[in-house]
Amino acid sequence: MSVPYFRTDAYLSEASGQVVAHTAEGGVVLDRSLFYPTGGGQPGDSGHLTWPGGAVQIATTVKGGGADIVLVPAAPQALPPVGTRVEQHLDWTRRHRLMRMHTGLHLLSVVIPLPVSGGAVGELRSRLDFDMPEAPEDSEALEALLNRMIDDDLPVSETWITDADLAANPGLVKTMSVAPPRGAGQVRLVQIGEGEGMVDLQPCGGTHVARTGEIGRLRLGKIEKKGRQNRRVYVHLDG
Incomplete structure (x- = not known):
């Protein structure tokens, strides 16, 4: 089991860890991981590991068996042996853009209050697919x-509810294509705003900025028709 540093501090960009396993595909599993694994539309983190006498570039990160987080090297190479203490170095510029964009997509689901049928987080361009038969009449107003x-x-914060509470409140789930992770007894909710000023509350396992002002300006891009009921809405990060 890899303990996720990013769950308690999404802004941590360097930390130590210990190699607990190698995968058959050449990946590295650490006891504690800075690196977020691909999931929920958000790409896995990249960066590098260092240890006395060695280093390895990490191209992406994926989920392994159970709660393992697998760091995938950029190319086949010698890995730090099991038991080695390593230093983790996140590609922070990339991660921070993904955090900004992921939080921005939550806001997009607020300005277009329709069921979400898919999505993908990117560094500079992201998208959500909506159950939306007709395109919005005024995209400038939405932007x-x-x-x-x-x-x-x-403010962007998190709270946790039980699986049973989520089952009793199905309206919290906006995304039709990705079911919130259940089975651990509790589900993480990401909240934007607070009190009467709360604008969004939904299950999410991704990384987010601490306040919406950190996102920067977003620009709506193309709105594409994807089937009879679906529209794909792109959003761009300007700067």
């Missing part, structure tokens, strides 16, 4: 509302 919530610098 203005999106950036107004960013300018409001709303």
